[in-house]
Amino acid sequence: xxxxxxxxxxxxxxxxxxxxxxxxxxxxxxxxxxxxxxxxxxxxxxxxxxxxxxxxxxxxxxxxxxxxxxxxxxxxxxxxxxxxxxxxxxxxxxxxxxxxxxxxxxx
Amino acid sequence: xxxxxxxxxxxxxxxxxxxxxxxxxxxxxxxxxxxxxxxxxxxxxxxxxxxxxxxxxxxxxxxxxxxxxxxxxxxxxxxxxxxxxxxxxxxxxxxxxxxxxxxxxxxxxxxxxxxxxx
Numbered sequence: 763x764x765x766x767x768x769x770x771x772x773x774x775x776x777x778x779x780x781x782x783x784x785x786x787x788x789x790x791x792x793x794x795x796x797x798x799x800x801x802x803x804x805x806x807x808x809x810x811x812x813x814x815x816x817x818x819x820x821x822x823x824x825x826x827x828x829x830x831x832x833x834x835x836x837x838x839x840x841x842x843x844x845x846x847x848x849x850x851x852x853x854x855x856x857x858x859x860x861x862x863x864x865x866x867x868x869x
Numbered sequence: 870x871x872x873x874x875x876x877x878x879x880x881x882x883x884x885x886x887x888x889x890x891x892x893x894x895x896x897x898x899x900x901x902x903x904x905x906x907x908x909x910x911x912x913x914x915x916x917x918x919x920x921x922x923x924x925x926x927x928x929x930x931x932x933x934x935x936x937x938x939x940x941x942x943x944x945x946x947x948x949x950x951x952x953x954x955x956x957x958x959x960x961x962x963x964x965x966x967x968x969x970x971x972x973x974x975x976x977x978x979x980x981x982x983x984x985x986x987x
Contacts, residue, residue, distance in 0.1 A: 794971060796973035796974075798973075798974075804979065805963055805965075805976075805977035805978060805979050805980055806914070806963075806974075806977055807975065807977070808973045808974065808975045811972070811973040817973075817975070849913075849914055851914075851973070851974075853971045853972065853973065854971070856927060856929075856970075857916055857929040857930060857931070858904075858916040859916065860913050860914040860915070860916070861913065862912075862913045863913060863914075
């Protein structure tokens with residue numbers, strides 16, 4: 763199975779901050795990676811797919827980059843509604859796997 | 870738009886079978902893949918398996934011996950059965966749609982908490 767390691771697992775930031783979350787894969791997965799946002803008690807929602815393609819309707823302050831084994835999700839200017847947990851998912855091979863999540867909280 | 874809703878018992882006894890249904894409304898089951906995913910307290914999301922609208926399935930090897938996922942297109946729902954459950958199967962269970970075997974998941978249902986306890 764492909765392991766995904768997210769860092770940090772917890773992040774404290776202020777509104778307006780630039781935030782970067784990293785997802786490292788245990789083997790190369792090309793650009794077959796998605797990022798999800800999950801708020802408490804809610805289902806995950808896709809933000810980015812194919813490593814860098816913004817899902818329709820997602821604000822442009824979110825961006826994704828990377829390939830093979832290292833990927834990043836960047837929020838250019840953190841907004842109050844962005845405080846949530848973020849998950850990466852590899853879509854390169856089965857079984858599909860997720861990272862451990864990064865919780866973004868208000869400083 | 871398409872909405873997914875999971876339903877089923879919130880409490881299952883150890884060694885018994887967990888059975889959940891995901892009802893799809895506002896859209897067709899046809900031509901899509903439908904996955905079950907779970908999230909145990911404090912743990913990462915875990916993909917359980919998928920069913921294609923045709924009935925073809927693919928399961929996570931870690932659960933394959935205990936899981937069956939099926940689809941009923943006439944009722945617009947998919948089902949999950951997980952047998953011989955233990956406390957480790959306590960989790961929020963989600964269903965989600967994807968357009969291919971290698972595409973991101975969306976939409977997701979809101980999830981349903983299943984607790985395994987005597």
